[in-house]
Amino acid sequence: MAAAVAHEPRTVSPAIDLDNLEYPTFESLAAMAQEDVEITKRSTLIDEELKKESAKRKEARRREVKVMLLGQAESGKSTLQKQFQLYYASKTLDGERPSWRPVVYFNIIKAVRMILSELDWEFANPTPGQDANHTSKEVQEKIGALRVKLLPLIAIESSLASELSGGVSVSGGRTGAYVRAGWQALVTPTHTWPSTDARSTARVSEVVELASRTISTVLSEIQALWDHRAVRHLLDLRKVRLDESAPFFLDNVERIAEPDYLPTTDDILNVRLQTLGIMEHSFPINMGGITYNWKLYDVGGARGQRHAWVPYFDDATAIIFLAPVSAFDQYLEEDAKTNRIDDSLQLWTAICSNKLLQEAHLVLLLNKADLLKKKLKAGIRIRKYITSYGERPNTFESASEYFRSHFLQIHRRKDLSRRPLYVHFTSMLDVQAMRSIIANVGEAIIRKHITETGLV
Numbered sequence: 001m002a003a004a005v006a007h008e009p010r011t012v013s014p015a016i017d018l019d020n021l022e023y024p025t026f027e028s029l030a031a032m033a034q035e036d037v038e039i040t041k042r043s044t045l046i047d048e049e050l051k052k053e054s055a056k057r058k059e060a061r062r063r064e065v066k067v068m069l070l071g072q073a074e075s076g077k078s079t080l081q082k083q084f085q086l087y088y089a090s091k092t093l094d095g096e097r098p099s100w101r102p103v104v105y106f107n108i109i110k111a112v113r114m115i116l117s118e119l120d121w122e123f124a125n126p127t128p129g130q131d132a133n134h135t136s137k138e139v140q141e142k143i144g145a146l147r148v149k150l151l152p153l154i155a156i157e158s159s160l161a162s163e164l165s166g167g168v169s170v171s172g173g174r175t176g177a178y179v180r181a182g183w184q185a186l187v188t189p190t191h192t193w194p195s196t197d198a199r200s201t202a203r204v205s206e207v208v209e210l211a212s213r214t215i216s217t218v219l220s221e222i223q224a225l226w227d228h229r230a231v232r233h234l235l236d237l238r239k240v241r242l243d244e245s246a247p248f249f250l251d252n253v254e255r256i257a258e259p260d261y262l263p264t265t266d267d268i269l270n271v272r273l274q275t276l277g278i279m280e281h282s283f284p285i286n287m288g289g290i291t292y293n294w295k296l297y298d299v300g301g302a303r304g305q306r307h308a309w310v311p312y313f314d315d316a317t318a319i320i321f322l323a324p325v326s327a328f329d330q331y332l333e334e335d336a337k338t339n340r341i342d343d344s345l346q347l348w349t350a351i352c353s354n355k356l357l358q359e360a361h362l363v364l365l366l367n368k369a370d371l372l373k374k375k376l377k378a379g380i381r382i383r384k385y386i387t388s389y390g391e392r393p394n395t396f397e398s399a400s401e402y403f404r405s406h407f408l409q410i411h412r413r414k415d416l417s418r419r420p421l422y423v424h425f426t427s428m429l430d431v432q433a434m435r436s437i438i439a440n441v442g443e444a445i446i447r448k449h450i451t452e453t454g455l456v
Contacts, residue, residue, distance in 0.1 A: 071322035089283035111246035318361035326371035
């Protein structure tokens with residue numbers, strides 16, 4: 001038996017009455033035609049505006065120079081960013097000076113706390129054969145008295161770090177001040193904010209002012225601790241590991257303790273502050289009558305943050321890689337078995353061989369040459385930490401060439417694009433020397449960008 005087939009119901013068209021139809025007049029037809037003309041005209045204008053906007057965006061992209069600062073933590077990336085800013089946009093750095101006050105205070109407080117901590121350990125674990133004059137009961141009592149007076153200052157460290165970090169915590173239990181993009185706005189109370197941010201800024205301001213008053217109150221104790229012979233002795237023996245900039249701030253603490261203190265350029269260049277994630281800095285650079293939008297990306301260099309670099313690789317104009325050659329006797333904070341020179345070489349290998357970066361201009365800055373000279377002059381032997389250095393002379397000339405040759409060798413072997421490599425030994429705190437290097441590096445990067453984009 002055949003299956004029943006379902007049929008759609010037929011639609012019946014309505015009947016019309018020809019005698020009562022209304023036909024358009026010539027006037028209405030003309031109005032309709034005019035309306036069509038106006039619609040077409042508006043559509044054409046919109047299309048033209050869209051084309052102009054697209055052309056503007058395309059031209060803006062052609063004038064955009066994207067530069068990434070790469071390297072391990074504490075390699076000098078943030079200091080280099082400030083040097084670029086000082087060279088190309090010094091007025092913007094002037095406007096940021098108030099925001100660096102709490103960072104300077106944090107650096108001083110951290111240095112005081114680290115000195116006292118090292119002294120406590122040394123007193124409890126005296127080195128056999130060490131001069132007892134530096135660990136005597138009298139010395140310990142003197143340091144103990146200073147510690148009591150300095151405790152209110154040390155107690156501020158965690159609060160100040162928390163406010164600078166915006167409440168950010170770092171995995172692994174590490175402590176310190178870690179900042180993200182926009183941190184300066186949060187610690188600058190003169191800015192106008194929405195009500196929620198205003199409360200946060202007011203709280204930060206209170207912590208900053210407390211730090212300022214406390215440093216001023218215990219100024220003589222800070223100076224007494226820093227000048228104490230026991231501290232100087234441990235520094236000479238390299239048993240107190242302070243941040244590289246700590247001596248600068250402790251030497252200048254009297255100036256910093258002034259109530260109207262505003263950070264100088266040297267203060268800003270010397271501060272130690274760890275970056276979280278990616279921080280973008282943008283400023284215009286004029287060359288040959290053309291203004292380029294220079295975008296500088298300062299990245300967090302700790303191992304756990306390096307995965308965040310990759311999304312920015314694809315259209316990078318240039319990579320400036322910083323390797324601290326003074327770190328031959330140091331190890332990674334996150335891996336106490338990995339020498340920092342070895343880590344830099346591994347990271348440089350990854351950069352040179354990365355296919356996403358094969359079109360990017362490469363600049364290698366062998367940084368902290370000034371600190372390398374100081375360490376070698378103090379008699380610190382490279383071969384004690386890097387056995388392959390062998391019997392080479394423990395001089396700056398020999399050491400600098402040794403480190404340079406290793407980075408160049410990796411570039412020759414791993415750079416698939418056979419790109420030219422620009423190499424400079426740098427000391428980030430030397431403003432005059434850095435001005436020359438930045439001018440040369442900036443011009444080379446922009447000229448490469450002009451060639452690739454066809455800008456003239």
